[in-house]
């Protein structure tokens with residue numbers, strides 16, 4: 003609690019007493035958030051923080067349209083999904099309109115983890131196989147099954163024996179002319195490993211922007227080749243759109259569309275309800291029909307009317323405010339200007355982005371170019387002390403991760419760039 007103000011110290015103590023040590027906090031000076039607006043968060047003292055990290059509040063903190071939709075629904079009814087209800091049907095029809103024709107059914111959940119859990123169970127039932135392939139530092143959630151195929155948990159949780167992992171970072175950070183072939187070869191090797199071990203391939207589960215691997219949008223298209231290979235190996239491609247979905251990447255509403263991939267199942271969560279918990283699994287009819295024959299699936303809160311109204315209001319906002327186009331325009335601007343600002347500064351290891359999802363590598367300042375997680379953390383904390391909120395990702399936590407609400411304005415971008423200029427002039431990057 004060194005250096006903390008009295009208010010934060012008391013809250014941290016209270017948290018420890020009731021929440022224990024399971025819930026990690028951001029920043030060496032955690033922020034006591036009391037309200038938000040657009041891309042801004044305000045603390046108990048009224049300080050205005052620029053939120054460059056929260057994709058949950060995708061159409062802005064305290065969005066009035068979402069609030070009105072939720073409030074209106076709460077005055078009507080909010081019960082579980084075993085009644086005939088308009089809200090779930092209205093939203094399901096609308097959501098499926100954002101997908102290619104073959105992806106024509108949806109089931110609702112309450113989180114990304116639940117969505118991935120259901121997707122994997124569907125894929126296993128449909129293919130009759132058990133093996134799963136993910137990237138080397140993937141994160142897909144917290145249920146027993148999903149955690150066991152999420153290597154980014156580190157060594158604390160045993161990974162599943164039916165898991166094969168594929169390294170993609172080196173190729174996606176420095177793509178040569180053979181990038182697609184190299185990646186494809188690695189996926190084929192993973193398929194062979196699972197076949198040889200007797201598991202077969204049920205699914206390749208890929209975060210479509212590879213956020214926890216270090217934000218790796220890559221050139222559009224290579225995931226499409228992986229989808230074909232997956233089908234050849236008897237498995238299904240599950241596109242995890244928890245990070246990349248809902249207009250985030252600017253050039254397509256979903257990351258798998260950006261990659262021209264024939265996904266069989268698509269999972270989503272985080273931004274879907276702008277903070278009202280809701281998730282979904284979209285799938286091709288035969289996959290869902292088969293699962294329904296094998297098992298009974300009932301989800302108490304999945305598709306509840308309040309969540310559905312929130313999710314509908316999010317789509318209204320994305321459409322009416324043209325946030326897909328905006329994500330592309332302002333994401334290009336920020337990434338371009340950050341790249342120019344940092345240029346050949348020692349410690350700047352490169353920048354990647356798709357729309358409003360930006361990854362910026364920090365390396366040691368010597369000629370080794372090795373990842374520098376300590377410097378990365380210092381930059382995150384220095385920006386925080388300048389009231390600009392970002393975080394880090396990647397296996398060695400040396401990629402600055404910027405993923406603001408989609409309503410991020412040009413004035414917000416100016417403020418971010420100004421803060422980064424200050425951090426650069428402190429000598430933190432060079």
Ligand code: PMP
Pocket residue numbers: 113114115116118141142143144209213242244245271272
């Ligand atoms: N998939 C990905 C790619 C994620 O980033 C996350 C959450 N960070 C999840 C799944 C799990 O989502 P949730 O926390 O809503 O369960």
